[in-house]
Amino acid sequence: MSRTVARSQTSGREISTLYANGLECCRCRRRYPLTALDSCPECVRPEISALNHTLTVTYDLPAVRRALDRDELSQRPAGLWRNWELMPVRRSDLRLEVAHVGNTPLTEIRRTAEAAGVGRVWAKQEGTNPTASFKDRPVHTSLAKAMSEGAREFAVFTSGNVGAALAAACARGGLRSHVFLMAGAAREAEGGSLSQSKLAQIIAYGAEVLTGRGSLTEMHRLASRLETEFGWTFLNRYQAYEAEGDKTIAFEICAQLNWQVPEAVVVPVGTGANLHGIYTGFEQYRSLGFIDRVPRMVAVQPQGAHSLAAAIAAGSAVPTVLPPPPEDIPAPLSHRVCGQVAVDAVQQSGGDAVAVSVAEVKHAQRELATREGFLVESASATAIAGITAAVRAGVLDEHSTVVAILTGHGLKDLSPPLEQPPVMPMEWQAFRDAYGRLH
Numbered sequence: 001m002s003r004t005v006a007r008s009q010t011s012g013r014e015i016s017t018l019y020a021n022g023l024e025c026c027r028c029r030r031r032y033p034l035t036a037l038d039s040c041p042e043c044v045r046p047e048i049s050a051l052n053h054t055l056t057v058t059y060d061l062p063a064v065r066r067a068l069d070r071d072e073l074s075q076r077p078a079g080l081w082r083n084w085e086l087m088p089v090r091r092s093d094l095r096l097e098v099a100h101v102g103n104t105p106l107t108e109i110r111r112t113a114e115a116a117g118v119g120r121v122w123a124k125q126e127g128t129n130p131t132a133s134f135k136d137r138p139v140h141t142s143l144a145k146a147m148s149e150g151a152r153e154f155a156v157f158t159s160g161n162v163g164a165a166l167a168a169a170c171a172r173g174g175l176r177s178h179v180f181l182m183a184g185a186a187r188e189a190e191g192g193s194l195s196q197s198k199l200a201q202i203i204a205y206g207a208e209v210l211t212g213r214g215s216l217t218e219m220h221r222l223a224s225r226l227e228t229e230f231g232w233t234f235l236n237r238y239q240a241y242e243a244e245g246d247k248t249i250a251f252e253i254c255a256q257l258n259w260q261v262p263e264a265v266v267v268p269v270g271t272g273a274n275l276h277g278i279y280t281g282f283e284q285y286r287s288l289g290f291i292d293r294v295p296r297m298v299a300v301q302p303q304g305a306h307s308l309a310a311a312i313a314a315g316s317a318v319p320t321v322l323p324p325p326p327e328d329i330p331a332p333l334s335h336r337v338c339g340q341v342a343v344d345a346v347q348q349s350g351g352d353a354v355a356v357s358v359a360e361v362k363h364a365q366r367e368l369a370t371r372e373g374f375l376v377e378s379a380s381a382t383a384i385a386g387i388t389a390a391v392r393a394g395v396l397d398e399h400s401t402v403v404a405i406l407t408g409h410g411l412k413d414l415s416p417p418l419e420q421p422p423v424m425p426m427e428w429q430a431f432r433d434a435y436g437r438l439h
Contacts, residue, residue: 019064020088023055023240026341031058034088036149038237048321049216050271053339055240056280057088061287070259070290078103080140083251086284087141088244093148096173101136102248104128106256106403111371116387118400122262124249127376127409131164131201134274134407137245139165142238147173151233155226157182157212157219159331160198161408166235167205177205178232180212180219197412239273243341246277247284253403254282254291261291262401264351266390268382269299269308270333272342278405279345295403297351298395299342300386302329306355308338312346313353319343328358330413332379352395356385364388365410375410383407 023032025040032040032055039052046052064085076082080102084091105125113121126134139162143154155178156166163179170177179202202209212219223234254261261282267275275297282294299308302325310320322336346353356364365381368374383404390396422438425431 016090016092017067017085018090019059019061019067019085020057021060022058024058025054026056026344027054034145036146036233036237038239046217046220048337049220050335050337050339051319053239053271053273053341056276056341057240057244059086059284061284065288068288073255078252080137080245080248083248086244086247086251087144088241089141089144089148094144096140096144096147096169100130101140102129102252104249104252106253109368109372109374109404112368112384112387112404113402115367115371116384116396117391117398118387118396118402119398120262120401121387122253122257122403123372123374124253124403124405125374126249126405126407127380127412131161131168132409132412133161133165133377134246134249134405135161135165136169137248138162138242138273138277139235139245140169141245142235142241143169145241146233146235146238152176153230153232154178154235155180155223155232156235157223159334160202161332161412162235163207163209164198164201164205167202167207170207171205177207179207179209181209182212201412242273243277243280246274247281249274249405250278250281251285254285259291261293262295262403264296264298264390264396264400264402266298266300266383266386266402266404268333268379268386268405268407269301269338269342269353270305270335270379272299272308272338272345274405274407275299276339276341276345279349282349294349297346297349298386298390298402299346299351299353300382300389301338301353301355302333302361302382303355303357305329305334305336306353307336308342308346309353309355311338311343311353317343317347326358330361330378330382332377332407333382352390352393354386354389354393354395356382356389360385360389369410374406376406377408377410377413379413380406380408380410 027043040054068085106122109121109123129136153176157180159182167177226232269275279297285291301309305325307320307322319338325334361381364385368384
């Protein structure tokens with residue numbers, strides 16, 4: 001890895017080079033140009049949008065290998081665009097200053113490892129991103145691609161975190177944004193499980209917030225009309241580019257562990273776009289010779305929304321479509337089906353998938369806070385609950401080294417609310433008596 005790349009880091013050739021060379025459908029293997037194609041026309045399944053997530057960005061990896069090595073990477077500033085050769089836009093097309101996205105801490109959590117019965121566990125703390133979730137990564141890469149095509153006013157259908165990430169990025173770039181809360185999110189805003197913190201975030205960043213009511217087909221039809229009539233660009237059409245942001249998590253893990261790959265990476269999964277992206281990052285680094293193997297990808301889902309776990313358990317090569325999930329499942333993970341790319345990532349990495357109960361997730365959330373000092377949203381805690389479940393299932397053991405992806409900060413979702421502290425008198429004798437009654 002000591003090879004020297006003989007070129008200036010600021011050369012005109014570097015700025016104009018694009019190593020991404022197309023889109024490929026993971027299902028039918030058809031190739032498409034690098035456009036805003038939201039799904040493969042040959043494999044589209046309009047009834048369930050997650051099943052349309054089959055397109056991946058391809059790269060001229062031999063050319064990247066000739067242009068880049070680990071030594072040069074170590075000299076570059078950390079952050080989302082550190083590996084710009086493995087990103088879907090040219091450096092000259094980057095129009096937002098996003099150095100503050102990414103470069104999240106990787107911290108060993110020894111008490112959690114001991115309690116779960118595994119060798120070592122590191123926590124990748126995605127809650128330190130600007131809007132306190134990992135969604136800053138895919139949103140910024142998708143936004144960069146859209147902006148490179150001339151887009152300047154954006155909209156998105158979301159249940160929370162994506163909307164906050166888009167609103168913040170647009171605020172920073174002086175761009176207008178429109179956030180449509182999905183129907184499930186609308187119910188939550190009326191007293192269900194949507195985090196008021198997420199909604200407050202979106203509003204604070206200046207986005208126009210609307211509530212979408214209707215089927216997915218109706219939403220996509222409306223989006224197409226709004227793009228034509230209003231000139232808005234819906235970021236949902238750029239889902240193939242979301243994984244390009246997610247894969248930077250893998251890039252950072254490799255560098256942070258001094259290029260020693262863990263045995264497994266445990267990921268909370270909804271549609272599975274994040275898991276696919278992380279797997280892609282490891283696979284690309286392996287192809288470049290930066291690491292010698294890809295870790296096993298272990299997906300964790302809540303029971304009732306465990307479509308990937310059901311598919312893996314059945315030995316199926318395609319996602320399992322479940323009935324509508326229970327309402328108490330954390331919104332980011334409450335999907336009845338995962339994407340094909342998620343199934344492929346687990347199987348190709350030799351990984352597995354496990355399902356955990358909502359009670360186990362809540363327990364893990366509290367234990368991670370009291371044991372390690374990490375407050376995460378419930379979807380993140382699914383990863384910690386999943387480690388214990390994976391040990392119970394024989395997927396991991398006492399020798400396993402694991403990275404857990406903590407996708408978001410707990411201040412984004414304090415539901416159910418923490419208990420109210422007792423009111424205490426400030427006079428000594430009364431305080432002592434009241435405190436004694438508490439204990």
